Amino acid sequence: MLKGILTIISIFFFQLVFFTQSATLTGTVRNDKGYYVSDANVSIANTKKGTTTDEKGRFSLEVPAGEQLKVVVSSAEYDTHTEFVTLEEGSTEDLIVILMTRMLRPFDATAKDPGTSGMNYYKPVGAQNIPTPIPNIESQLRFSQVGVTQNNELSAGYNVRGGNFDENLIYLNGIEIYRPFLARSGQQEGMSFINPYMVDNILFSAGGFDARYGDKLSSVLDVSYKDPREFAATTVASFLGANVFVQDKPSVRLNYLLGARYQTNAYLFGALDTKGDYKPAFLDLQGMVNYHINENTRLTLFGTYADNKYRIVPENRETNWGSINEALRFTVYYEGQEVTQFRTAMGAASIENRPNDHLKLYFTTSMFRTVESENFDILGEYRLDELERDIGSDDFGEVAYTRGVGGFLEHARNDLDAFVANGYHRGVLDWGEDHKNRLQWGVKYQHEITNDKISEWYMLDSARFNAPHPSDSVGYVDPSAQPYQELHLSYSLKSSNSVSSNRVTGFIQNRKGWEIKTKRQFADSLIDGDSTIVWVDTTFETSQYVNATIGVRAHYWDFNDQTVISPRASINYRPALFFNHNNEMYRRNVTFRFATGFYYQPPFYREIRNLNGEINPEIRAQQSIHFVFGTDYTFFMWDRRFKFTGEAYYKHLSDIIPYEIDNVRIRYYGENNAKGYATGLDFKLNGQFVKGIESYASLSFLRTQEDILDDFYYNYYNSDDELIVPGYTVNNTPVDSERIEPGYIPRPTDQFLNFSLFFQDKMPEEWNTAKIKWSTFKVNLNLMFGSRLPYGPPGDARYNDTIRGTFFRRVDIGFSKDIIGSMTDRTKFSEKSILNHIDKMWVSLEVFNLLDIENTTNYNWITDVSGRRYSIPNTLTTRRINLKLVIQF
Template structure:
């Protein structure tokens, strides 16, 4: 074995492409190589289906020496001894048993996709002796087929998350979401156990472009809205855990629409050692932005390429690479805008004429290596190393000249809808030259030890964040030709009635240059166990996280802090006739500050900012039942958060600005309900309801609603098809959210402005016709495709005028301030073509 390892070392040293890998990876790689090939095993894998070609979960696969179960997608993988006849059994309580014999070579990976038939015998009492992991952990699983089928104005996983209870998205141009009273920065996102990051400077949804997660590459999606285990990182709100595919065959898929397109390719080598998938995407939001009330010249270019590659050196050592390169270019030249508001008896309008432009660029590059070493059947060791680099530019000079006036409301008048009397005339000049360069490096070791019903998991992770940031941003406002001073100047000018003799200064002015470094050391350990109390099945989980971080940099006094986060879960499935599970989880959750949380509104970095902490308790219940002879599930969760050392912030569109101090405390509580199942045979749909109340107390001024206090939420995802033409399918994605606070100027004290934005109501409808189905045979040009579909979509089907923020305009005569809503997209039509080869 030593000779084999030395031979492999020499082979890879002679390969020039390996020289591109950092020495650190070479050292780890060579340390692991001597262990290669110690066992003579082969791999058996595949997808277990029923007669309707639907995947079957929880099928028991066992040999004389080991066993496993299929996951929610029907996929299984099991190691068997090589070069000998091995009998494998596939059993499930609802299906007939299948037995097959295999004799595979050492290192061989063989795909076997059995089809199970229904049991003939009727079983009066079914006792389930295994509990699905996601049920006991409080994790919601979304099938990748639904993600790729249900599109939207901003397609992707986030488009479906907004229909789940507790998740709020009130901006169809954005992929950012808030969960149970948290903000956008409080959500963890993992891809194959690798934490991913977002750009920093984006301030509006239409600048975002693409979500990091490429849905064409997704194999599994898990989401937790709170009470998650210690193995997940230090955030206060949620975890989105994505698994990318390990392909088992060659395939090509493409999707084209008026909003852009994507193409992906997956393949596997003949010996099944190397597999990979690669995806390219292009996004153009012109169709959506040009439908808004602001007339613009808009030239966006959002594109990225992602790949996930895996090489199996042996059954024991698997090495993977996740790579992403994203280039977003946003050129925006507003021309004019007219917004009508007010009441029927007192209609008003804001007319704005623009001059200038905005040019933004966001370039992000991400690469990660992951090595899995299966020491034996009980111990798995992992090494993950990743690096994220983003360079961002935000340049704009935009002059806006406005008229605020009364609107002609006389029906039949030729000047109907035009401004006849101007109550206010003014202008506003916005300037920015913001640059940011961030480099984030991670190295992590993870491991697990599985002994009988006990599972031990641990990790040690080091992170280095190097962020260089320059902010030059100012705003000048005048009304009727007179400059308006900022609110922090005691003597507010009274022009034109009284002459102002003080200096003329910008209304807002931020100038700062920061070179900040943050070093983090994180570790966790957790224990899980399945057991029985009498005939009742139970699940335990307990763990603790440690997080130490040090903030340093130019003109910054170094500051180091450490926190410990204990967490626990308990679930019980009573031995009842009905399939009911109860779950209790919670703990002490911390969120050590990221760079954006350290920088205040003036651009100054405060290294003294503490980690926000929350005592989190979640009580859940899952009830699985059959209705109309089809499976359904009702999931209910009640939660409470007591949050201390809160870092107050304001939200403008998707831009968050922190106070960079810990002068507040807060709480959040609510109830989430979700009913999902086959309301239509063969399709999954769900209905969601959420109630939330979250308030904060800043500097002991009393409790007020937090910016994310979205009190009520309803979500529906419904799928159907024509009974006589099943190839014609439809979906309805409907969301209703009550309005959040946010109608106040960014400079104002939030205690003086508690006006809520209007309720958010949106329905997206899609209709598709499957021209080619992979389950049928065709002749002629159709046989070139595995699947081919043509779709038609209506975004914002009822043409509701939703708004995300307000523009505040002063009437120079009455001294009143008017809140002018900034409306989101109206009704938009889209055409889509999907294909697989």
Template sequence: MKTFELLFLVVISWSSSVLQGQTATITGVIFDENQIPIPQVNISSGSTGTFSNEQGFYLLEITADKETNITFSHLGNQKLILENLILNTNEHYEFNPVLKTKVFTIAEVVVTPSGNRRAEGITTISPKTVRNIPGANAGIENILKLLPGVTSNNELSTQYMVRGGNFDENLVYANGIEIYRPFLIRSGQQEGLSFINSDMVENLKFSAGGFQAKYGDKLSSVLDITYKTPVSFGIKVKASLLGTAFTLEGVSKNKKLASITSIRSRDNSALVNSQNTKGNYNPLFFDIQQFSTLVLSPKLKVSYLGNLSVNNYRNEPFSRQTKFGTLTDIKTLTVYYAGQEKDRYTTALNSLKADYQINEHTNLKLISSLYYNKEQEYSDIIAQYKLEDLNPETDSDNPLTPTTINGLATQFNRARNILDAKIFNIEHKGRYSKNDNALDWGLKYEHTDIRDHIRESEFIDSLGFTLRPPGSGYDRNEPATAYEAPVLPIEGITAQNNVQTNKLSSFVQYSRRGQWLGHSLYFNLGSRVSHWVVDGIDIERISHTIISPRGQFSMKPNWEKDILFRISGGVYQQPPFYRELRDSDGVVHPEVEAQKSLQIVMGTQYGFKLWQRPFTLLGETYYKNLQNVNPYTLEDVRIRYAAQNNASAYVYGAELRLNGAFVPGTESWFSLGYLKTEENIDNRGYISRPTDQRLKMGILFQDYMPEVPDVKMYLNLTYNTGLPGGSPSYASPYEYQNRLRDYKRADLGISYIFVGANKQYDNNSFLRLFKELNGGFEIYNLFNNQNSITNTWVRDLVNNQQFAVPNFMTGRILNVKIEMRF
């Protein structure tokens, strides 16, 4: 912790004084009640103002870091006032108002460095912040991991755990489309690009628990992404040592058709080669996404979202050497490899959404999507390892000299896994709102078709004999007795499954805002109902039904201080997906029921001003009681379920987050979280779950140089206490409750703005070709901490013991990048 304290003091000492005269931009399209753009609308803010053009488009510069009221007025329509708007320096904020027939004031929209203040308990994060913050896997998930209830000890992975849940318990939506992830990926270095493309994002909302009934059936969290609808032509290019990205925005002349397309490629070789396993790595990842919107009439709008992603991971390891143990009992593991691994993950998504505005009160949506996923894992890796004791004496010329060899063995891992998945969805959503009341409803059908062929085996041979799995019926007595039994893998799976699931789900939710004794109140009540049937070849047809009521209540007292109180909760149930139905032997169990969580979340939000700048302090406590728990093991990012509802569990914790403009025109926050989660398997007593991450601290800090404000600094710091280290194969987790070492990481980014909103050039300079141009460098894992995500279990054949050897993550890496926009 001293290192983090020292760095924080250095960063604070580098912080600049308040800069005056910085600006931000608000833009959008103004519509009437029939969704027709309105020209010549007067938009004013103090002494400045502008008018919308023939297509209803407007752009207005306002003073940054200062409360501003913006008035929209037009002859024949009543004016609209956007109050208490606070934007960061150079922030580009989009607001598309609808001018109605009566005067009203929007007082709930407060844009601050901490995001939109919402009674529903949703965290909003600026897309600009997401794009700027450095990280080995820069993007949405990179910044989510700095939130107090979100953890991940693997910088190569885009997966995250929320409040004691695992990777499979998080909902992700893009423009209302549910997003799925591959099934077979077992390590973070096999992952490529996140589905969410940060260059296309307009709004980002995240809930870490207690979310509304209108969201789906998962246990932990919701990430709700909205992609932008372009209002003008633009090109953005990004390039770095890790990859490239090209984004094209376009809009038709009549403004009815708008489209944004982005192509990305990534090469993680530099990151993977910084690990302690040396080899020839060739991880290449590519994807293309497009989001298009077509206005067919003033009431009907159709949008399309498409994605194609191809991940190729090739690994030819050479050697590895890892030192572990204690100061008085130092051991080293040396491994020499032969063979290679070839993996390919291909995913495609096509979706259509029709949005029909019947009138100003009623909106109907029809959404359909088809997701296809093909995964192939081919691996033949031979590893010859040597386990040795080291001499800890410090007065020796070579103190770490091997003294005893405890194990010499050869390990052979082979995999031939192929999986095809097709997921089809069709869904209707509707909303009726009038005055302070709103009614939401939805009906969704989902069909899943999984074809899975899994063949995995592991052999261990040493000193002329082959280890067999426990319970195989063959005793080991070589070389006194000749080995005549069949050669069996110490661990092996062979299975072929063809599974179909049909699921019908619906929800209804009522919301209301009101006043009581001068206090502002908000609540929503809703429930979800889901019915699904599991079927397939050689699989018994079994159906299940669940009901999940939920609710939220918020109150903003009529006090001088800006305080909001919130409580939410209900029943959250997660129907099993294919991975949860398959046990460790590859057998599918259609009788597995939905895991069930009774949750309650209580929170407080306090807004205040410090140094004449806005700050927000948020605090939440939560408790989850889980039943019908399906136990699992976690190795890197690979989850293997028991496919049984034979456990119960609990989670409780508390979180704090302070947001604010510590430096004018920037967004920074400090977060702290504590949680405890344990499970009771077959009534054997409570033990830590694989996601029992007790203490979490995250710091996001942005700054600039006062003398050269175009030089920007971005820093994120993460500290997590160690996760449970897992257990070797065939061993009970009740016998192995050791923990990994604490996770500490710092990522630093420095950039210089050559061209920006406040820095333009005349026609005599070639820089006039750019709307934006900036470049810089990033240092990942600034202090080169050795963090581990999991253990490799190695056998000591002399004493018949197993040792947990940590698998270290990436070391210090330098990345250079440049971004330009035309």
């Protein structure tokens, strides 16, 4: 018996050794850069068969034939590659394996935590795809976010829910950034600090943001640059300048970003009212390097330098405005020039450490320097004419008569040098079951130095009254017998200030999430397979989700020895709501949220300097209490995903510092002598109105007012009981007066209605033919509408700034055609041609201000011989056509 068993076992092993079917598996392993990978492990899953690659990435392995094999290729620096093969007996299979470089740890810039306070995550539209005169991220906020307004295509400035641009926090990779201090017009401002071609994603909140963000009254924009995982490059050239962007990851530890921008807007400025020799030159260089010291630690270095130079020799200007009842023309001839230069530099270093999967520690230091100068002497000789209004007249639209002539002289020698240095630590700890709790903390020290010298004045001679000497002094030889000679300036400011101060800030906040189990009953009539209506009534278990964040931050500034404490809290709730669609039950993707808190804004340099250039050492932080209720609803329409966002808000403002806005320059009164409020509704809808491409629409309603606590004025009446208005009333002798306390007046940003639309379209693929790929034709439309903003005559009487300007209306459109893309037949390119390395190339024809509407940015004021004042609108650019070439590698 035993002998028989041994015989059978011997035969079995004999067959296993001599008759097993086999094949040979060979291959080459490369990485995603095309280099050979040596010493990579190649194994067959669930077997003991395996080998390693040689110095040329080659391997050879004998494997079983006739069965499916799972081939696993792995190496320490790359993602594991898996492939399934089946080989025939005696055959040889040659594999080509590409291993993708992996991160040591998932340091992913896109993995931001939006929290619970309505921080909106946004993947920006490529700047090269948006028809706008000056590409920047800020111009995308007006349509992609709620509550954002922008009324100047030449500026990167934006307002949020009734606040000015200084009330917005802007972070780049966690570092707060600033814009030039002296800029008084969009023409001077140059390019935005943020390079839009380097941006990966942004987080934005229009109010009610968490305590981890800093101390400003209105909003926060948190921008992250790309974290490269492969080589890519983009170059853009147009009539307005050129941009180059390069990224790469030369090794598993190292990656980098480089960006260069040059813009010359002389062609664009030629569409302004003021004609002349424009010579702007705006240059910006930026670079970022990430180096993984080890698996848990990453070092990031960032640097930028910008030189924005603006020069103009104005020649003349002609502005027509008014109405059918009073058509006017303002003509000016200039002498002189303006030269403005803003040079900024910034450097930062950051270390991110992850001791374990629950804890992240960040240590950052940065330095910012801006050196700014503004110099001009401009003489203007002007004439104010009334135009012929009779349509039947041969001279319709021509000068009927002259209302006045005059001149003005503008002078400035302004210099500013500011330096900001800081050190910052932030920590993030995920704890609790499934990491539903997130604790964050941070502390920051900042030192600021500002040296500012201002010498500017403006003289207006509305009726040629100013003379070099009194007429009755001609020929006098005795100086004591001559009357005192003086020129009266309409405006003058001369000051020299130096301010050095320190700030210490800190915060702590915790977010907690709850999953609430609940039961829902679903009852509805359904249609079964034979079209019979069936009543279904069922109960099932589901979950509701609640997340709450509570935090507090503190800010101490030694300039005024003030400490402010800002508690903030928010909650969002995702209910269990379901609906029936095509006999299937779906959960509604809807979220409700509420946020509130105290938001202080300790002054920066501009807020502490009043209209006379004097520094107020008693200045205090402005305060705003936010109440924000919002909802997000994601739904499907036309089998495509859409998202609706709506928010209602109220902001109570106290200790406000009143200000005026002249073009883009904000001039503060330097005192906390106002209170106010802002309230409104914001709506946004985005989705694929055209399949495969995203479009956005936003609508906002706003009302913001302030009450300056110590302002008043007098109305004077003549003997005819008429209100005396210089230039209009004949009897200007007062016999009675009335004290008026204005109360609440519109804030400078009180714009009741705003609508923005960014719409993308392309030709359908069904139209493609063998010769013409119609789907490579695309169009992008950018539309903006804003209601009238308040303004008033020059001076520090804010209660006069209640006149309403004109509507803001603008349409920009771009038409593009792919030259090289996914549908290109690359076989027609030679092997050595550079065209083989181009991923995509297209050309765009852009029409700025398609409807050629003259939008007003601010007003000049003149007075005629009768004392009547006129506001002359300064308009933005008219229609311009731009040609742009984009190449992506």
